[in-house]
Every structure is written in C-alpha cells, then in structure tokens.
Amino acid sequence: MLVSCNWLRELCPVDATPERLAAALTARGLTVDAVDADTAPGDVVLDIDIPANRPDCLGHFGIAREVAAAFGVQLSPPRALPESIVPSDELAGLVSVTIEDPGLCARYTARLVRRVSIGPSPAHVADRLIACGLRPINNVVDISNIVLLETGHPIHTFDYRLVNQGRIVVRCAGEAMPFTTLDQVERKLTPEMLVIADDRRPVALAGVMGGADSEIGNDTTDVLIEAAWFDPVSIRRTARRLGLPTDASHRFERGMDKDGVLAAQGLAVQLLEEIAGGQAVPGMIDCYPAPGARETLELRYQRVQRLLGYDPGAEAIHEALDALQLAPREAGEGRVEVQVPSYRVDLVYEADLVEEVARHLGLDRLPSTLPLTVAPTENETVHPLAERTRNVLAGLGFQEAFNYSMLPEGADDRWVPKGTLPALALSNPIAEQLGFLRRSILPGLLQSADLNLRRGNRDLRLFEIGRVFLPAGAGDQRPDETLRAGLAWSGLAEPRHWSRDDRPVDMVDLSGAVAGALSHLQPGLAIREERSETPGFHPGQATSFRGADGRELATAGRLHPELLARFDLPQDLFLAEIDLDAVLAAAGPGLEYQPIPKVPAVSRDLSLVLGEGAGYRQVVDLLSSRPAPATARFEAVDRYVGSHIAAGETALTIRVTLEPYDRTLTDEETERYRLDLIEALESSDLPVKLRA
C-alpha cells in the first residue's frame, strides 16, 4: 500500500524523517519496501507491505496509529466526528435498508447527500490520490477513494435516482444471472453471491464492485452512501470466482471494523459537503441487527517471559499495551485484561498480545539463547537410502539432476508397467508441460539428456533421486509416493584418454552401474536379471533386476529406437530406474563378517558354446545347483561370437572357483566336481555344449 507522509503527518503530528518512519514501521511488522521522494511533488510516499492479519492498517489512519505508538505521540483529533446513528424521519422517508442475511452483512449504514455537483476534484485531493497510486476521476468518486485511503474502510456511492425507491436490500443473488459491473464488464453471478439490490434488481456486487447502471455520472445530484460490513469469506469467494479482486474486496476479505463504518460515513459526508457542494439529509440509517459486544482478552505476565525468553516487567508490558490503545487493566493474579478495539480483528489469542508487547518493545531485545531440549531421533522418517544412493551414484561418476515432478500428458506412459493407473492430473496446471504427476523418473532425465545433447554436451551420465506418484485408486486417496533413482548415460563408456580408443557406452556398462549401485545399497543381496518388457526400452536390450522374491528392484535398457528418432537424438541413450523402496524392502544380509578361507582356492575353466536361447544366468543357475565340495563361485572370463562358431552361438568360458575354508581339496575331488558339472550340462535341456 502506498502511504503519503504528508497525509500521515496530518493524522499524527510526528516530525520524524520518512526514513525514520520507514525504519520504525518496518521494526513493528509493517515492512516498508520503498521510500519514494520522486513521484509526488512535495511529498514522500512509503510503499508498505501490510500483513494479511492487519486490515486495520489498510488506511492512513491505521498506519498513523502505529506511528503514534512508535513515537509516543497523540493522534490528531478526528476531522469528522462519527454521525448520530439515529435515523431522521426525512431520511427514513427517502431511504430504507433491509438485510436478508445478517451472517453475510452484519451492518449496513446509509446516508444521503443531495444537490451535489459533479466536477473535478480540487488539486489537494487529486494530488493525494496520485501520490497513492490512484487516478482522479470526479469529485464524488475521488471522495470514495479518499475515505478508503484514510479510514481504510471501503464505501460505495450510488446515484440515488437509480436506486428504485431508495430501497436497499442486501441479499444473495438467488439465481445465476448476468450483471454488468461499473467497469462495463458483464459478469455471471452465481446464486450465493451477495448483492446490494433495490426492490427490483441488483445494483452492486456487495463489497466488490458497484453496478454500471447505478453508477455516479456527470448528471448525478443525489448521492447515496453505503458503508457496511460484509462477511470476509463470502466477499473473498465472490471476488475469486469472478476473478475480480478490488481495493474493496481486498479489505473486506481481511475483516473490516464494524464500527469503522461510522468514521467512513462521517468523512464521506463532510467531504461531499466541502468539495462537491452537497447537502446532507440529516441522520443516518444504521441497520445493525446484532451489535457485537466489546471483546476483552487476558494476558498473564508470566506468559510474556515464557514465549519471549525475557521479562520486560509488568510496567513495560502495561506501557506497550497502552501505547497500542488496548486499554490495559490490572486483573489480579499476575494478569492484565485488555479491551480489544473493534478494528483489531487479529487479536484473538493471548499469544497475540505477547506479540503486541514483543513488537512494541522491539525484537532486538530478544536474548540469544539455545534450547536445552534433547529429543529422541531414532524414529526419523527421512528415507534411509536417499543420501546413500546419492553418494553411490555420484561416486560411480553420475551427476545429480533435478527435474519437475510434473510431466506433459502421456510422457511417462512407456515407462510404467502395464496396468499402472493413469497419471494424476493437476486441475490447475501452470503450463501444459507440467500437467501430470510423474510415475517414472525417466521422462525427465530423457528431457535433460535431450537438452544436453542439443547443446553439444555429448558425454553425459545423469542421475536423479525423487518421488514418483502412483495413483492409489479413488480420486481423494493420496497416491503412493515411491522414492526412485533414475540414471541416464550417453556417449563414452569411459573418459576419453590418450591411452585408449574411445568406446561408446553399452548395456553392459549400464547394467554394471545398476548392479554396482545395488551392491552398495544392499550388500550381499542376491539379484537376478531378466528381460524387461518396459516399452520405452529397445526390446532386445532391456533388463529387469529382481530380488530373491521376484520383486523388481530396477530396470535398465537402451532407449527404444522409435523414441530416439522421435526426440531426434544424435546418439544412443541408456536409461535405468531403481526403485529405492523395493531395494529397502529387499533387506539383504547386510554387513556381516564371513571367515576368510585359510587354504588357497582352486579354479577350473569350462569352455562352453551356448546355442540360441541359452543365457549366462541359466547356465550358472544349473551349475550352482550341483553339490560342490566347497563354496563355489562362477564368473565369465571370456566370451566370443564370430566366424569360428556357428551363427547365433556364443562361446563362453566360465571359471569355477572352489573356496574351501580350512581343508585343501584333493585333485580327485576337484576333478570329480568338474566332471559332474560337465555331465549336468550335457544332460540338461539347455542348448549348451562343451567347446572342442
């Protein structure tokens, strides 16, 4: 809100510089964002950020109250005294007010000023408006704005002739209908919106904006002034639904002062008489079905110390409350009772009064202490694998990326298993490409890879750790938020180096990264590889990593050539996704010491030829199913595909290492075991033979 220092000084006689005013207000919670001495000639304008709980400060008078408290001065006497609330017979004959729903309109006052002549405002009025960022229009409209800016309370002025019979009815619209507001836009009202109507039709949208056909015009002579209190929630709903936030709705939705209507009426009438040559009809209509009682609030002195950490003393607390016009009164037993002014809608709790004391005395008076609290930390809810995974993947040479949790429609369809429920849609996305909650990390990484390749960053290894959102079924049920790690690898398998030839990354590199990460995250966990059906991957180069119970821990694969072409990528991209919740659940043996063998291991190589359809894992499964004279380990030490064997065949040398603990194996035992393995292979259904 823009605040004129000249205006402020009229309301509160302080001689502090604008900079000192700004500092004092900021220290009291009314943050001054800018001090502008250039825009308004002869004036300095403060741009103040008014917190949502201080609607009383949405006018110069409220700011003046804070200034008066800050500098310990008295406010100037009000220039317009509140009107008598007794209606005159003359006014009653001209104007009537009916409130149909007192819950939505607790108070409605009306006054009538006749024989007004419309014209431009005098310079001192126009200058004030300009300083506060408003454009002068004509004297009557300008007076509304002056009243708003000074008292903080919005008023509305009608052309009396255009309100049929002078009958004001405050009611809900009751039915959907078009209504043209005074900005000449036709709005669609819904039944629950609060309107000001005459006995035939709505003439204003209560607390938001007036209607075009009761607007003050150049030929207006009789002005009907409304100053009312409307329900904050109702006003806010209407303004939001119509997309019509106004200076008035901004104030009403924060809670106006039910008594503030009187000062607003008083000032409006005074100015209409002074500036617009009008003559007020005596009296005021005040429709106030259930006047609120004066609120009181108690503060325990000891509570101030308990919340702030220091004791300012009873006297200082009293002084602070007094400076803020809270009329403190000793209430015995270490308590003080205050009268909450009707404009301080924010003072509800005892703690609110502690804040008043704290900010009046200054937050720089707070001591700097440390809590002595020792709290249990054993039930932390942070994901136990998240940071480990970051370290492992960065340690493996990947760079951490951040992508949005939202994706364009359909972007993750090829990255989720068949039967996964559709991605959750945002009902108010900020952009089409951020419309749906991701079910996979990979579309984001695919985008990041695309950006990098386009920029010429050809060697990339990215990872991202974040949640994916798997719909649980019903719309109001929170989705399953699963922590995933994604990998993207493109370009070289190893850093370019003068000692070797460049080698592009392949599936074996990628699987190594995934298996390597899994071995760090769950040491000793048995992992089985299978073909993955994930449609985003090349159908022949996609792996599913599964735990002992068959649950999928990770998938890895080469980007499907169709997607490669769709993204127009210049080189192959390899992607993997690790389900960290599944890895966590697949609790492996963990870190447990196994005795180191006391005698040397022996090994034998089996040179095999695998026919089509036989895989390394099947062969090893078969071999490890045979009884062994000691712990047996298998590894592939050589692989050959080429002209020396038939097409479709793979030559594979598998090394079997026997690791007895403390008894050296005899040659006969080792040989018998080797022959048994060969026998098992030859008699199996697998297309495997011994290489000649």
Added chain:
Amino acid sequence: MLDDLLRIEREFNQALDAAGLDPDAVEAIRVRFLGRKAELTGIMKKLGALSKEERPAAGKAINVLKQKVAARLQEAADQAGEAQRTASLAGERVDVTLPPRMPWTGSVHPTTHARRELETIFRGLGYSVESGPEVEDDFHNFQALNMPPEHPARDGADTFYLDGGLLLRTHTSPVQIRTMKDRKPPLKMICPGRVYRRDWDATHLPMFHQIEALVVDEGITMGDLKGTMDVVWKRYFGSEVETRLRPAYFPFVEPGCEYDISCQVCGGDGCRICKQSGWIELGGAGMVHPAVFQAAGVDPERYTGFAFGLGIDRIAMMKYGIDDLRLLMENDTRFLGQFPL
C-alpha cells in the same frame, strides 16, 4: 719381484680406469688379475726363487696387493651395478605431467550440497530429519496451520490442486503437523523437501525446496529461536554473520517474524544485492501458534515451540553465486559438473 708387483698394480689401475662403469669390463679385469691364470695368482710360485730372508716380505706384499685389487674390484663392481640400475630406472621414467587415467567425476546438485550442509549443522545440534508426503490434503497443508478455507493468507501460496481436492504441498510445514501428531514432545526436527507453488517467472519456480526447523518442549522461547538461528547462520555463512528478526505475519506462528542475515556481499554496508539495506531476507519464523498446537494434539499451555523455514535453492544460489534460477532445473552438465560430490 717387487718390481713385478708394482707393474701389475700399475697395469690393474690402468685397466680399471679404462673399464669405467661397465660391469662386463670390470668382470673381465677381475678374471685377468685375480683369475686362476692371472699373473698375481701365479706369482706366488715364484716365491721359491727368493732367498729365505726375502720371502716373508715378498709374500706379504703379494697378499697386500691381492687384497687391494679385490677391494677395488668390489668397489668398481658396486659402482657399475649401481650405475646400471640407475640407468635402467631412468629408462622406465614416465612423463608425470601427462593427463592421468581419471574415473568419471560425479556430482550432486548445488541444492543438495546446501541441504546436506544444513542437515549436518542441525544434526550436530541434535535435530532429527523428517519427511512427509508431497501430495497433501487441505487439513495438513492449511487448516492445521491456522489457515481455514478462504483465509487470505492462502493467497501467498498459490496452490496446485489435483482432481478430488488433494493438493501439492505449498510448504514443508505439514511435516511438522504430522510429526507432532505422531510423537510426543520433546521434538527437535527439521523437514527438508520439495514444495510446489503456482508461480513461474524469473525469480520463482513452480517447484522448489524448503527446510523448516521445529523445536517443541516445555520452556522453549523466542530467544531460543534467535540463538539457534545465530548458530545455524554463523556456521553456514561464516562467523561474522548477524541475524535480525522483524515482526511479520504467518498464521501458524505467534509471535511471528521474518529473519534477515547481514548481507554477505557488502558485509552489511549496503549494496545492490541487499538493495542498500545491508540485510538479506531469508525466511519466516516464530513461536508455534496455539491453534497449530491444538490441531496437532499438543497442549499449548504446557508446551511452547519455535519454527523457522527457508528456501534451500535460494541459500544455494547465495552461497555459490548462482545468478540465474533456471540453471537449477536445466541440468546442463557444464553446470552440474561444477559441484563435485
């Protein structure tokens, strides 16, 4: 005979000098002067030709020479061997300035760096690290935080909604509510996490990262809040950093405040970065509002608590001098590579 010995010694010296550091030549000289057919070996037989008086002195002279020759040969052989080993090692010398065979260098995101550093500071102060869902309900994101429906403070957090009424959390405060509901005080926790607001321009991303701290116990004061922030920001930004509190409104704290730290760029003198104020606003803070305690099932008469929050991305940008928010979400490897693990 002594003449012979003098001559042999002279010939030996000449030969040894000529041999230099060649181990083969030294060996040849050994054979020539100490071998079976060497003159010095044979000369003993000539002792018989001498008189009985001359024999002991001549025998002694021969032995002295033999020892001398053997010693000098050993010395020459050692030197030659040493020279050969040195030469051989010199031949294996590599250019130590050649680029080494490096593994790939991984990195973590600057926001992760900042978050981890803060987590380390808080963990050192005895805080636990908590998390909660990113898809939240209205109760945990707003109502329990003293923001009933249509509360104007909801404007500050323009919210993404899902069909069915769920929403993307606009702050990590719902984690405070959930933790308070699940556990009894005393509580000392931080909750880092992703949050979402419907705001996208040069200084806002629709998704960003927050950390909030919460301490609930008997006797927690706003002085404890001030002291804790003093410690945290001095440790994170440096011991010269000052923290300042200003009254401010957040529905979930009372008294509430915003907090600033002295500007890192100008040291508090005023500059472009801090808009000449000498201070940089970091976030909101305050004493937990009694209505929040009630919603979370904590007795506001018995317990008090403080909370404060901040944007991690912003802290990271300040710390590492990142001047464009977009860099945080582009994932350009030339950017990411600047933040090794």
